[in-house]
Amino acid sequence: MLNNVIQFGEKPGYATIVSTIVDAIARRLLVAGERLPPQRELAHKLGVAIATVGRAYSQLELQGFVESHVGRGTFIAGGRRRADGALDQADAETIDLSIYRVPVADLDSALSDTLKAIIAEHHPQQILGSSPAAGQLSHRQAVAGWLKRYGVDASAGQIIITNGGQHAVMAAISTLTHAGETIATEEFTDPKMKSVASYLDRKLIGVEMDGDGMIPSSLEALCQRQSIGAVYVTTRGQNPTNATLPLHRRKEIAEIARRHDLPIIESDIYGTTMADPLPPIFSIAPERTHFLTSFGRIIGPGIKVGCLVSPPADVATTQAGVGMSTGSATLIAAEIVSRWITGNQLEGMIRWQQAENIRRLSLLTTYPLLGGARTDVTSPHVWLPLPEQWRAEDFVDAAAAQGITIAPTHSFVVGRRSMPHAVRLCIGSPPSVEALQIACERLERLLNSQPKSSFET
Numbered sequence: 001m002l003n004n005v006i007q008f009g010e011k012p013g014y015a016t017i018v019s020t021i022v023d024a025i026a027r028r029l030l031v032a033g034e035r036l037p038p039q040r041e042l043a044h045k046l047g048v049a050i051a052t053v054g055r056a057y058s059q060l061e062l063q064g065f066v067e068s069h070v071g072r073g074t075f076i077a078g079g080r081r082r083a084d085g086a087l088d089q090a091d092a093e094t095i096d097l098s099i100y101r102v103p104v105a106d107l108d109s110a111l112s113d114t115l116k117a118i119i120a121e122h123h124p125q126q127i128l129g130s131s132p133a134a135g136q137l138s139h140r141q142a143v144a145g146w147l148k149r150y151g152v153d154a155s156a157g158q159i160i161i162t163n164g165g166q167h168a169v170m171a172a173i174s175t176l177t178h179a180g181e182t183i184a185t186e187e188f189t190d191p192k193m194k195s196v197a198s199y200l201d202r203k204l205i206g207v208e209m210d211g212d213g214m215i216p217s218s219l220e221a222l223c224q225r226q227s228i229g230a231v232y233v234t235t236r237g238q239n240p241t242n243a244t245l246p247l248h249r250r251k252e253i254a255e256i257a258r259r260h261d262l263p264i265i266e267s268d269i270y271g272t273t274m275a276d277p278l279p280p281i282f283s284i285a286p287e288r289t290h291f292l293t294s295f296g297r298i299i300g301p302g303i304k305v306g307c308l309v310s311p312p313a314d315v316a317t318t319q320a321g322v323g324m325s326t327g328s329a330t331l332i333a334a335e336i337v338s339r340w341i342t343g344n345q346l347e348g349m350i351r352w353q354q355a356e357n358i359r360r361l362s363l364l365t366t367y368p369l370l371g372g373a374r375t376d377v378t379s380p381h382v383w384l385p386l387p388e389q390w391r392a393e394d395f396v397d398a399a400a401a402q403g404i405t406i407a408p409t410h411s412f413v414v415g416r417r418s419m420p421h422a423v424r425l426c427i428g429s430p431p432s433v434e435a436l437q438i439a440c441e442r443l444e445r446l447l448n449s450q451p452k453s454s455f456e457t
Contacts, residue, residue: 008020008046010047011046011048012048012052013048014052014055014056014059017052017053018056018059018063021060021065021066022063022065025065030076032075032076032077033075034076035072035073035075036066036075036076039053039054039057057074058195058199059195061195062192062195062199065077069098069405070098070396070400070405070407071396071397071400071405072400094403094404094405095403095404095405095430095435095436095438095439095442096405096426096430097404097425097427098405098406098429099426099429100239100381100426100429101301101380101428101429102380102428103353103356103360103428104300104349105352105353110340111336114336114339114340115336117339118332118335118336118339122335126331127331127335128331128332129331130327130331131161131327131329131330131331131334132328133160133323133327133328134160134161134322135159135161135307135329136161137156138338139161139334139335139337139338140156140157140159140160140161140307141156142337142338142342143159143161143338144158145342146341147159147293147307147309150268151278151279151280151282151283152280152282152291152309153283154282154291154309155312157312157315158312159308159309160309160310160315160318160319160322160328161305161307161328161329161334162305162306162328162329163327164294164296164303164304164305165267165296165297165306166196166294166306167326168292168293168294168307168308169192169196169267170196170199170200170321170325171308171318171322172290172292172308172310172321173196173200173202173232174321174324174325175317175320175321176230176265176314176317176318177202179201179202180201180202180203181203181227181229182202182204182226182227182228183197183202183203183204183229183230183231183232183265184205184222184228184231184232185205185206185207185231185232185233185414186233186238186243186414187206187209187413187414187417188206188209188241188412188413188420189204189234189239189414190234190240190267190269191411191412193267202229204414204415205222205226205228205414205415206413206414206415207219207222209241209243210243211241211374212243212244212245213233213234213235213241213244213245213249214233214245214249215249216249216253216256220256223259223260223262228260229262230262230263230265231253231256231262231264231265232265233245233253233265233266233267234266234267234268234271235250235266235268235271236268236270236276237271237274237379238270239269239424240381240383240407240412240424241374241383242375242379242383244271244274244276244376247279250278250279250280250284251284254285257285257288258288262288263288263290263314264281264288264290265289265290265292266281266282266289266290266292267293268280268291268292268293269292269293269294269306270379270381272293272294272295272298272350273297273298273353273378273380274376275354282309287313288311289311290308290309290311290318291308291309292307293306294306295337298346298349298350299337299340299346303336304329304330304333305329305333305334305336305337306329308322353380354377357378357379357380357427357428358377359433360427360428360436361375361377361382361427363433363436363440364382364427364440367440367443369447369448370384370440370443372384372385373385373425380426380427380428380429381425381426381427382424382425382427383423383424384423384424384425385421385422386421386422386423387447389451390447390451391421392409392410392421392423393409393419394451395423396409396423398446398452399443402443402446403442404443406423406425407426409422409424412424425443
């Protein structure tokens with residue numbers, strides 16, 4: 001047991017739990033694949049609140065020390081492997097629809113050619129050195145040109161290069177709001193956004209949604225009822241519901257923010273492969289909107305390059321948020337992205353992903369119940385309302401028993417709102433359409449079945 005191997009001290013805070021576990025990993029008291037106790041169990045043994053342990057586990061996952069698997073628990077990162085190095089058979093048979101991934105195009109020689117060109121043109125000390133807090137000017141200029149195609153008309157001076165989209169979220173929230181302040185966001189939102197807000201000691205409050213996303217009248221009522229520090233909104237490809245805000249709602253949200261003098265944090269992390277002709281909120285309210293996105297959704301999560309675009313008056317403030325955390329992306333990663341933007345490779349990758357996503361969605365539509373999911377032609381996730389007999393938590397558990405991992409629906413719920421009887425399926429996560437088909441066959445059978453009673457043996 002974890003607390004028999006290492007000592008936490010009397011009633012530790014979340015930071016102590018994090019540092020103690022990290023130290024135990026460094027001293028190999030905890031090894032890759034080892035399972036941590038459930039949050040409730042550890043909280044009981046340590047005499048602390050479950051939220052304290054939950055915050056510690058979330059921070060450990062953000063830092064990459066642990067991995068959470070729905071239905072199986074939280075494990076020390078590194079994977080469970082047999083002595084011969086192969087994946088454990090139980091893991092090999094599991095099809096994961098919980099982790100947000102996009103299919104990545106076969107790059108052929110593009111990556112090696114780009115790296116050769118970078119090495120030929122730059123001294124190693126240049127490309128492996130430190131980057132300015134905002135990122136190199138040439139990289140920001142390339143990103144500015146790319147963003148203009150999608151309605152974000154900003155100068156290179158307004159752009160800050162970040163270590164991916166989540167880093168951009170953290171930089172924005174940490175500098176635009178204060179500890180203890182409340183941020184208004186959709187009533188169902190990205191679990192990583194919830195983790196960042198919790199880590200930074202910000203409160204989230206959910207704004208009612210419908211099929212078109214955040215409802216402006218509900219946001220207005222909320223702003224009149226209590227003090228709000230900022231509005232965090234996903235304009236397109238919202239995670240988990242796939243909602244995309246119509247233009248009139250984008251304008252209404254911008255006007256509400258003006259009326260109450262609120263900054264808007266507009267996330268486009270999930271919309272980078274979408275064909276959306278509507279202007280972003282950034283273009284409607286450029287004086288108060290902070291736009292963020294990630295290239296990892298196009299190139300692959302390992303690239304770790306994103307950006308935060310702020311109004312000119314606020315750039316120094318949000319840039320400080322990047323500098324005081326992990327700093328900007330590495331020069332070599334930013335250089336790859338910059339070259340692939342200017343050389344149009346990025347556009348080719350987007351088109352490939354769009355075609356691959358259509359293949360996967362076409363498969364989904366061949367199943368009567370799975371075909372009822374809310375989708376977008378370019379979104380690698382779907383939002384599936386469940387038949388009357390299924391509650392979300394029961395369906396997630398039943399799917400896990402069938403070897404299908406699905407993110408728990410409660411992880412998307414903001415605050416204590418009622419949990420919808422729906423699940424998010426990441427159809428971009430399986431490595432192939434064939435693996436997705438196996439998952440679809442199992443899930444369709446499950447949707448057509450009756451839940452087993454908890455009293456059944």
